[in-house]
Amino acid sequence: MGTTGLPTNLTQGSRTKGGIGESTLRPDGVLKVTGEFAYSSDMWHEDMLWGQILRSTVAHAEILSIDTAEALATPGVYAVMTYDDLPTEVKHYGLEIQDTPVLAHGKVRHHGEPVAIVAADHPETARRAAAKIKVEYRELPVITDEASATAPDAIHVHEGRTDHHIGHVAHPNIVHRQPIVRGDVAAARERADVIVEGEYVFGMQDQAFLGPESGLAVPAEDGGVDLYIATQWLHSDLRQIAPVLGLPEDKVRMTLAGVGGAFGGREDLSMQIHACLLALRTGKPVKIVYNRFESFFGHVHRHPAKLYYEHGATSDGKLTHLKARIVLDGGAYASASPAVVGNASSLGAGPYVIDDVDIEAIALYTNNPPCGAMRGFGAVQACFAYEAQMDKLAAKLGMDPVQLRQLNAMEQGTLLPTGQAVDSPAPVAELLRRVKAMPLPPEQQWLTAGEAPDVRQLPGGLSNTTHGEGVVRGIGYAVGIKNVGFSEGFDDYSTARVRMEVVGGEPVATVHTAMAEVGQGGITVHAQIARTELGVTQVTINPADTQVGSAGSTSASRQTYVTGGAVRNSCELVREKVLEIGRRKFGTYHPAWATAELLLEGGKVVTDAGEVLADLVDVLGDEAVEVEAEWRHRPTEPFDLRTGQGFGHVQYTFAAHRAVVEVDTELGLVKVIELACAQDVGKALNPLSVLGQIQGGTVQGLGIAVMEEIVVDPKTAKVRNPSFTDYLIPTILDTPTIPVDVLELADDHAPYGLRGVGEAPTLSSTPAVLAAIRDATGLDLNRTPVRPEHLTGTA
């Protein structure tokens, strides 16, 4: 502040650098690439013990006995715990239905279920001690599909269900059922000139995040526990952990540790409660780190699905009706199955105008691995089926598949089968037009000036399986619709604490939320929002923990919308307070203080005309302004249980892909040459991060198209490939060029008009690749992933 108390530095009004719309760099980027980033598995504590989980070796069995004596007698072992050692009456947890035992009780329901836990002074000691625990099983028949689950004499995977879905399902082995019924399908079918039917199979995909589940629980002097953990939602974990420990929530203090990816696989608890139990039992810090093998059993996967679709159309290509049945395998525990059912059913018709619709989606309880949240969340499986149907229909009508889609594409104002109007831009036809208009990659890129082909450009790559023989190119298109945010009446809020003060002669903003940064770039965006709203350059992002209110989950493409919205809202409240101080201090020096719209820009208070009124350093002086506030998007409502009608979703997001593949038709090997994507993001807060999300989602969709699948033995319900040796994910050599066309059509309901980005590209990528493979081979492929044996008649 100037010595006379007058405002100073009034001459250089400037836009704040590093605000929204700029591709500011992520603070964690270089650290991750160079291997210096501290992940949750890197944590260390003096005197800490290592926890180990003993998991079931069979999928479905009664536990006759558990003998821990030998394990407990092992030197270096501090504790062995089973169900009987759980300290309170609360012994189960779960996201929506608390059906998951902390440790198996009387029965195991899937391969790899936690049965006992061990703490020892060395991880190898813990591992060996766990192996000494003798569990006597009496195996039960396994339930692995709809037929075995809903047979009249089927064993109930969960006995005596009392959850709120049991009343509306036909069998206790059905977790939840959601019909979506609109119009009159029988009458509409009469109007159809052509009808296409299909049965589709979607394999079980793993999130395959790079950082396996891990965390460190440190017992505190007050009887509580501090948990450092890689998760997607701290407060959801807290709500499930504290009752099992018998502690009030304020005695379970959680801090986000370095997260190595999530993709939905960290929505459910993994080792959180186990580490806390062992820490409280032993009075010592306990670290648990899964290896990759255990990680495959340690989190839920994407629901495998069977989908039955019937579409009709008039001879000019207008869709008449849709009848669909979607059967999702939820595995042994409910996890997010009910919400996945809601998504699969309500988005089951895709981004198309269809007036007469009859969709039914169910999730099963089986003895397969539990399935839950994964990027795309129910909408992925549906998109695979309805997009295959669109191609079938186009073929039957003799129409161009893109034209057929455009003819039926929804737009702003279209009513979904739920009766909800799409009340923001829905540029479905335009996205398709854009991917189709992109130039095609050149043919036969493997040809070189020399004699030898560049095998890296061919299916099989350096494995040298073809020099062009049998290689046929194919092109396919797909478009999808995904909801953003938590739906069906969920109170989907976030909380942000924002503080502004002068530090070292400069105005500085501090943003504190509980948002889990799982690699999506949220912390970067929060800093950008704070700069834009508060006109500061320096923004400190505090570590995410439970000392601030819930931010909701880093899922459902929602964090930039919801926690971004909360940060903006808190920034606005801080700005109001700062302007109040300004008016109090300097209001008399300039009439604009009282009359104009005032902004904070470039460290100054400015009028909307750009005139500088004061320097923020002078306004704030020694005062700090702090606000913590919750922020909510507009409310949604549940779907009607019989008709599926309701304002169920907050926002929709759309992406379209064009896939160009080359298939070695003799060997059944596929090289995806290009996956062009067009997506509407409303407003790109950080264009580089948006690009990264679209590319990543696209590749994850490619993975389930041609290689990724957890294979479960149908006879034993055991997982056959729990390793990266046999669960293949795309390498950089499998990653095609991904030209991206980003549209920014604002959604007026959302902060800055933005639209969630992360999931939509995962939807359309898979069916586009499948369509391209069908185009290349002429085969009627109805399952994904498609493997070489499916393309060569040798399955």
Next chain:
Amino acid sequence: MDFLRPASWEEALAAKAEHPTAVPIAGGTDVMVEINFDHRRPEYLLDLNRVGELSEWEVGEETVRLGASVPYTRIMENLRPELPGLALASHTVASPQIRNRGGVGGNLGTASPAGDAHPALLAAGAQVEAESVRGSRLIPIDDFYTGVKRNALAPDELIRAVHIDKADGPQQYSKVGTRNAMVIAVCAFGLALHPGTRTVRTGIGSAAPTPVRAKAAEEFLNAALDEGGFWDNGRIITPSVAKQFADLCAGACNPIDDVRGTASYRRHAVGVMARRTLMWTWESYRGTDRAARRMGGAA
């Protein structure tokens, strides 16, 4: 687990004689996976990394003597003209990091049917130099693989080197995996033309309990090439001959259904690879190789 670190080859042989159950480790490509997965808890690990000579190779008049630990990267970079089939196979091994550590000795020691080097060694006609304190011997590659993950080594023997004839004709290698890099073979095929002896040799990986040759296919092709005077006239191999060869190669497989692929696919794919590699090697022989031979003869 005891970790033995001999400083020389002689010490290594002595250690192996004293502890025949000791598992030799060089690059660790196979051994470390087994240990990490707890599939194997050997009493002794015999670290061969201090035995420098194992990472060396000698190119002789007729053969290459390839140290057991010569990394695949070195084979790719330095021995492509002499060992083209093995160089191609080396390219398909895992990732650059693993190719920098892994060598042929490990593949032979593990003797997994999925080892990438085996089909190339079978096709080239290699000999394994095995040694113990009792002495040294050369085991023909045809006699080396004795069962699933079993080989002809005695408990006290170590693999010192592999002797492989320098290529006297074109060699090819193909491997099917379900992604374009870093993948264990669903099946693999190696083919070498030996114009000197007017024979062809094959090697099949991951399609039988052990790596195998397709002997009936070789005999058929040898006869067909001989009868038609193909080695001299360099005519194009007819599709029917190629198909018969491919079918016989497929017939040499004895594969299983597993999580990586079906038996039926493996048989089919080996046939496709056999036909293609035959066309590639023969085209190469008809063109450059035969021309060079004729010019060499004229001079």
